[in-house]
Amino acid sequence: MSEVKEGLFVVFTGAPGCGKGTQARILKERTHICHLSTGEMLRQFAQKDTSLGHELKARLERGEFASDEMIIEMVKSRIAEQDCEHGFILDGFPRTLPQAEVLEDMLSDVGVKLNAVLEIQVPDEIIMERILGRYACMQCGAGYHDKFQKPKVYGVCDVCGGTEFARREDDNRITVQNRLVNYRLLTYPTIPFFEARGLLKTVDGTGTIDAVSRKIEDVLGLAVED
Ligand code: AMP
16 A cells, blocks of 8 residues: 555535535635545536447436446546545545445555545435525536525626526436435445444534535534634
8 A cells, every 4th residue: 555645535425415516616615625526527428429428317317326336437547646636525425335335445545544424414305495496607617596595696607707507407306306215225324334434524514505614624623713
């Protein structure tokens, strides 16, 4: 095994819509570590006009997971890249027990020891409302919500001034229901797995975006005294 790297290496986990992506983007801004979203990587793959791209697109639209083999290979090669040297947030990985079981070896191959697995907890009723209302700027990816986070000027992105927005194709009621079932069946078992290894930290994800990010910084030991 190579020498253990210095840095912040964390996993963000929790049900779909719990705020993993939003909070990972905020933590990235604050710490400049990499944000590795397997969902984002898969959505890019799914746009390709190849048989794998088509199969993946259909799976994502049904709320089904990609295969463990594919995801593991994808993450393995991504974490070995130069920009991951000083830290990363794994957002959406591991999502199954087999993925969790290989994580330790994958990390040790690149000289990384995980600092924490952070579970963001949000009840299902809130999740549905959050997911069905969310959309993003097509130019810069900034996230918005019909009710909780509207742009300051109607139809104009606060961050880049873009005027085109899109919703994720898997953010519809039926797909979200499947994603919640899959979360419970396939992802939830990873929580006791990490708890048994002393890595699990939980955060209540029901407050405002700012309040939740303060709690996360606190739990990760990054909070600064006022
Ligand atoms: P997310 O953007 O994290 O909500 O992920 C979107 C979708 O991509 C999920 O509903 C899954 O179908 C798929 N996905 C993301 N990460 C993984 C993973 N680690 N393993 C399998 N499928 C995944």
